[in-house]
């Protein structure tokens with residue numbers, strides 16, 4: 001795959017696993033559910049991270065399914081941390097590596113530092129330590145496995161749960177249609193920190209995901225990637241539909257794939273025609289209860305947000321001006 005590069009890869013409509021590096025860093029034998037889109041995303045993200053990396057991982061599905069004592073599916077040095085301090089731990093690792101290098105105890109390029117967490121661990125509980133680490137400019141990459149609820153503890157809503165979705169804490173009924181709030185925009189929050197690299201990715205477009213993660217870990221300074229992680233258990237969807245659903249999320253503009261480099265937005269996957277939102281909602285039991293008015297509201301809002309994103313992509317100026325402090329002051 002490396003010989004094609006990012007630009008060429010976007011021309012492929014089919015996907016062949018043989019085109020990706022063979023090294024496995026998230027190995028088989030873990031206990032994720034059948035058809036878990038999150039586990040697929042982790043596997044390919046880890047291929048992109050490559051050798052010589054240290055991972056701090058919050059509690060959540062990908063930690064629980066992969067690290068039951070005395071086994072582990074992770075081939076990288078991997079630390080299980082609490083929700084609140086994932087990015088603080090990553091900051092500490094990065095700072096310690098720099099000190100070791102300064103003291104001459106580490107030679108050559110430093111290992112890459114990566115923090116990972118679910119949407120609950122990122123957009124709710126770990127948000128303040130993430131914000132601090134982005135603001136301080138640590139050289140690390142944060143990856144959010146966004147399956148849109150607290151799945152590991154039994155499908156409770158998070159601030160990343162989409163409008164109208166059924167969870168165990170937003171049950172639809174006579175007085176409720178499910179989640180009442182719009183999904184928190186973690187990408188916009190990350191961009192607002194003025195960091196050099198922010199992106200969305202999904203297991204429906206693995207080449208796109210691979211190159212974004214690679215770019216993120218190679219970017220000096222903080223990088224943030226939000227990965228839509230299809231969860232058949234929580235989304236009440238068929239286990240053989242996960243990759244299809246990930247693609248539908250982009251084809252319906254619910255989850256556009258783009259990157260923001262030094263404040264400049266760029267769409268990386270441009271669907272030739274945006275499909276109606278029903279195509280995405282229908283295969284998911286979590287949206288089964290929605291009536292026409294709610295579906296129409298979702299359609300209208302998704303369309304308006306997509307238009308706004310396209311405008312940002314076409315804007316001649318970046319969202320922010322990167323500040324490069326000159327040497328010596």
Ligand SMILES: Cc1ncc(C[n+]2csc(CCOP(=O)(O)OP(=O)(O)O)c2C)c(N)n1
Nearest residue numbers: 059060061118119120121149150151152153
């Ligand atoms: C401070 C704290 N609160 C609650 C829990 C219980 N808990 C463990 S996993 C989990 C769900 C995590 O949700 P998310 O971060 O979205 O990851 P997912 O399981 O969906 O991949 C919760 C609430 C905990 N471990 N620590």
Ligand code: SF4
Nearest residue numbers: 032033036061231233
């Ligand atoms: S609950 Fe969802 S995210 Fe968690 S392992 Fe199962 S399918 Fe994957």
Ligand SMILES: [Mg+2]
Nearest residue numbers: 118119149151
């Ligand atoms: Mg989650």
